[in-house]
Amino acid sequence: MRFSKSLLLFPVPALALYGTFFVLPAVQGLQYSTTDWDGFSPSFHNVGLDNFREVATADDLFRNALGNNLKFLLAVVIGQTVLALFLAVLLAARSRGSTWLRGLFFLPTILSSVSVAFVWRFVYDPNFGLANRLTGLHESYLGDEKKAIFFVAITQIWFHAGQMMIIYLAGINQIPPELYEAARTDGANRWQQFRHITWPLVAPATTLVVAYTTIQSFKAFDLILGLGGNPPRGALDILSTRIYTTFANNQLGYAAAESVVFMLAIAAVTVAQNRATRLAHR
Amino acid sequence: MSNLSRRTLLFAAAGSALAACAGPGGDADEKTVTGFDGPVEGQLSFAHWRAEDKDVLEQIVASFVQKNPKVTVRQDISPSNDYQSTALQKIRGGSVGDAFTAFRGAQFTQIASVGVFADLSTQSDLVGKFDPKLIAAGTSESKQLGLPYQLVFNMPVTNVDLLAKYGYTDLPKDWDGFLGMLDGLKAKDVTPIAWPGGDAANAGQLLNTMVMNNIPSDDALGKFETGEVKATDEWFVHTLKQYAQLRPYVQSGANGTGSEAAQQLFATQKAALLATGSFMAGAVRKLGAKFPLGLYAPITTTADKAKYEGVFNATFILGINAKSSKQGAALAWLKHLADPAVAGVYANGTSQHVTVKDVEYTNEDLKSFAPWLTRKTLLAPRFQFNNLDVRSAVENATVQVVGGTDPAKAAEAAQRVIDQKR
Numbered sequence: 001m002r003f004s005k006s007l008l009l010f011p012v013p014a015l016a017l018y019g020t021f022f023v024l025p026a027v028q029g030l031q032y033s034t035t036d037w038d039g040f041s042p043s044f045h046n047v048g049l050d051n052f053r054e055v056a057t058a059d060d061l062f063r064n065a066l067g068n069n070l071k072f073l074l075a076v077v078i079g080q081t082v083l084a085l086f087l088a089v090l091l092a093a094r095s096r097g098s099t100w101l102r103g104l105f106f107l108p109t110i111l112s113s114v115s116v117a118f119v120w121r122f123v124y125d126p127n128f129g130l131a132n133r134l135t136g137l138h139e140s141y142l143g144d145e146k147k148a149i150f151f152v153a154i155t156q157i158w159f160h161a162g163q164m165m166i167i168y169l170a171g172i173n174q175i176p177p178e179l180y181e182a183a184r185t186d187g188a189n190r191w192q193q194f195r196h197i198t199w200p201l202v203a204p205a206t207t208l209v210v211a212y213t214t215i216q217s218f219k220a221f222d223l224i225l226g227l228g229g230n231p232p233r234g235a236l237d238i239l240s241t242r243i244y245t246t247f248a249n250n251q252l253g254y255a256a257a258e259s260v261v262f263m264l265a266i267a268a269v270t271v272a273q274n275r276a277t278r279l280a281h282r
Numbered sequence: 283m284s285n286l287s288r289r290t291l292l293f294a295a296a297g298s299a300l301a302a303c304a305g306p307g308g309d310a311d312e313k314t315v316t317g318f319d320g321p322v323e324g325q326l327s328f329a330h331w332r333a334e335d336k337d338v339l340e341q342i343v344a345s346f347v348q349k350n351p352k353v354t355v356r357q358d359i360s361p362s363n364d365y366q367s368t369a370l371q372k373i374r375g376g377s378v379g380d381a382f383t384a385f386r387g388a389q390f391t392q393i394a395s396v397g398v399f400a401d402l403s404t405q406s407d408l409v410g411k412f413d414p415k416l417i418a419a420g421t422s423e424s425k426q427l428g429l430p431y432q433l434v435f436n437m438p439v440t441n442v443d444l445l446a447k448y449g450y451t452d453l454p455k456d457w458d459g460f461l462g463m464l465d466g467l468k469a470k471d472v473t474p475i476a477w478p479g480g481d482a483a484n485a486g487q488l489l490n491t492m493v494m495n496n497i498p499s500d501d502a503l504g505k506f507e508t509g510e511v512k513a514t515d516e517w518f519v520h521t522l523k524q525y526a527q528l529r530p531y532v533q534s535g536a537n538g539t540g541s542e543a544a545q546q547l548f549a550t551q552k553a554a555l556l557a558t559g560s561f562m563a564g565a566v567r568k569l570g571a572k573f574p575l576g577l578y579a580p581i582t583t584t585a586d587k588a589k590y591e592g593v594f595n596a597t598f599i600l601g602i603n604a605k606s607s608k609q610g611a612a613l614a615w616l617k618h619l620a621d622p623a624v625a626g627v628y629a630n631g632t633s634q635h636v637t638v639k640d641v642e643y644t645n646e647d648l649k650s651f652a653p654w655l656t657r658k659t660l661l662a663p664r665f666q667f668n669n670l671d672v673r674s675a676v677e678n679a680t681v682q683v684v685g686g687t688d689p690a691k692a693a694e695a696a697q698r699v700i701d702q703k704r
Contacts, residue, residue, distance in 0.1 A: 039371065040370060040371070040374060040392075040396050041396070058702055059702060060698060060699055060702060061671060061699060061702075061703070121540055122543075124538060125535075125538070125539065125540065125543045126533075126534055126535020126536075126538045126539060126543075127533055127534060127535065127539065127543055127546075127547060128543055128546065132535075138534055138535065139535065139538075140480075140534075140535030140536070140537050140538035140539075140685075141535070141538045142480055142538045143479060143480050143535055143536065143537025143538025143539070143685060144537070144538065144685075145537075145682065145685060145687075148538075228480075228482075229363065229480070229481050229482040229483060229540075230361075230363040230364060230367065230482070230483075231363070231482060231670060231674055232482070233482060233674075233678055233681065234674075234678055244367075245367075245670060245671065245674075246671075247367075248366070248367030248368065248670060249669060249670045249671055250370075250392065
């Protein structure tokens with residue numbers, strides 16, 4: 001077949017958009033990260049790798065945010081994946097009840113994160129909140145320095161588990177029913193069917209859910225600001241809110257350096273998780 | 283494709299890449315600036331953070347438009363903390379905020395430093411309508427760049443009836459007396475202090491009165507950033523110890539309580555004091571509070587050593603954008619706001635005093651707070667911070683202490699962050 005050079009024009013719009021809105025800002029971000037620009041002054045200084053050195057060695061607030069983010073990530077990835085898979089397995093059968101319940105569990109996903117944060121602020125309120133009323137406890141929830149981030153994780157799980165459930169449902173519906181019939185004929189109980197059929201065959205869905213949940217956990221910016229205020233206290237500060245606070249503090253160069261480290265952290269965790277997921281499904 | 287068009291494409295791509303990577307510091311798009319003599323017409327953007335004042339400001343806009351039919355005013359409102367963080371970026375281009383407001387302190391200083399405020403010094407018919415003692419926060423290098431509009435008292439609001447019911451008509455003038463009053467209220471099953479420890483923006487308001495006599499200087503807290511004072515200094519650790527003494531007297535789970543819940547506790551008479559400021563009077567009324575409101579600042583020293591009785595802040599600094607193409611209309615808008623009758627509508631409608639002279643206050647809460655206009659009050663020290671991380675470190679130390687952290691440890695942790703961030 002004859003190759004027409006004019007075909008080369010077809011990717012130009014996509015490449016132009018990608019270049020303008022992704023590549024150039026990313027390159028510019030890298031450039032800013034080596035400066036001390038405050039975000040509005042006409043002048044700035046190049047500081048080389050000083051911003052990165054400071055982020056790595058002399059920034060307790062960034063380290064605290066990273067620690068909080070990892071705790072949040074662990075709680076959300078484990079909690080959300082387990083809950084989503086549990087709900088998907090329970091609701092895989094097609095019946096009127098399960099269709100209704102799927103809709104119910106998916107409902108929080110369509111709400112805006114600001115609305116979710118607003119509602120859960122009242123749930124967690126120590127004096128008027130639903131959480132203390134239902135449990136009879138006297139917890140301060142978001143005011144508890146050690147546990148606050150886990151209470152935000154519960155909100156995030158409530159918010160997105162229904163969405164992940166749909167991905168798992170799609171995965172489960174792809175599994176041929178004959179496999180379960182054969183397993184039942186061989187005397188496998190429900191746990192054995194799950195362990196040896198469902199779990200290995202939903203591996204692609206699990207990879208997707210874990211990767212998506214990981215990225216979501218790193219970017220839970222609006223939920224944190226809605227629940228913890230702006231800027232959030234140390235107990236609720238995660239990497240995205242830390243970067244925003246640095247930006248708001250007129251340290252754009254330093255915020256750009258934090259963003260680069262943030263991007264590397266997401267990449268590292270995602271790669272590690274992909275490997276772990278593959279191992280778990282062997 | 284011809285060689286020429288390929289080359290053109292290549293140049294265009296290279297040009298846009300170079301333009302994008304030209305480096306920081308480029309100025310925003312240039313617009314035609316008309317000056318104060320420009321026409322009073324077009325759509326004016328008024329940028330501010332007071333969503334709760336929107337309705338009252340709409341009334342004022344309506345009266346302005348009636349006088350100036352060729353102009354409309356759009357309120358561009360952001361929540362206060364977002365406004366603090368992002369207003370400068372938004373208004374420096376001139377497309378938002380032909381007229382705008384600024385917080386006193388760090389934000390005003392930043393906006394002034396990049397030349398976004400048009401100089402109002404020559405507008406004597408406008409500036410002359412304000413009380414000169416109260417607009418100093420709007421000056422920079424001897425120029426009147428902005429005009430503080432609101433006058434608020436950043437000190438606890440009291441339920442006068444509830445305090446009187448338990449015998450507290452003359453409020454204590456020293457720390458021991460204050461603790462005694464809190465103890466007495468607690469014994470009557472009243473929560474002595476409703477404190478929004480879970481809301482960073484308002485949890486820190488109490489710090490104003492807690493330090494006003496421990497280090498009686500209006501730039502004391504700003505000195506954390508220069509290193510002249512430290513969180514581990516005796517006076518600050520002493521202040522944190524006093525916060526620790528308040529633990530039994532704030533509501534249960536205070537560190538997780540937001541502003542709305544604290545207001546609710548106060549409005550429903552479960553709490554006697556609301557440890558925020560006079561700016562919450564309107565919100566408390568909207569929650570149905572019918573009782574008379576007062577103001578009270580805890581005196582943290584003995585009576586003879588107390589220099590100040592309370593704290594005030596002149597803020598909501600009105601300014602005109604130097605990059606605006608509608609400066610004539612913006613000036614007319616500011617003059618309208620400075621009209622004593624209009625300022626009265628704003629003040630009485632929002633339960634906040636204003637810095638405009640000759641305003642008649644008809645709002646009962648404003649009448650009740652009026653004696654504080656002439657008492658010994660300190661310009662709120664909390665607004666001297668220029669660095670958000672330093673401010674958060676200091677204020678978080680107070681929140682953590684109320685939550686149970688040892689004052690000395692909280693002070694050390696705060697100082698470590700201050701040393702890294704200042």
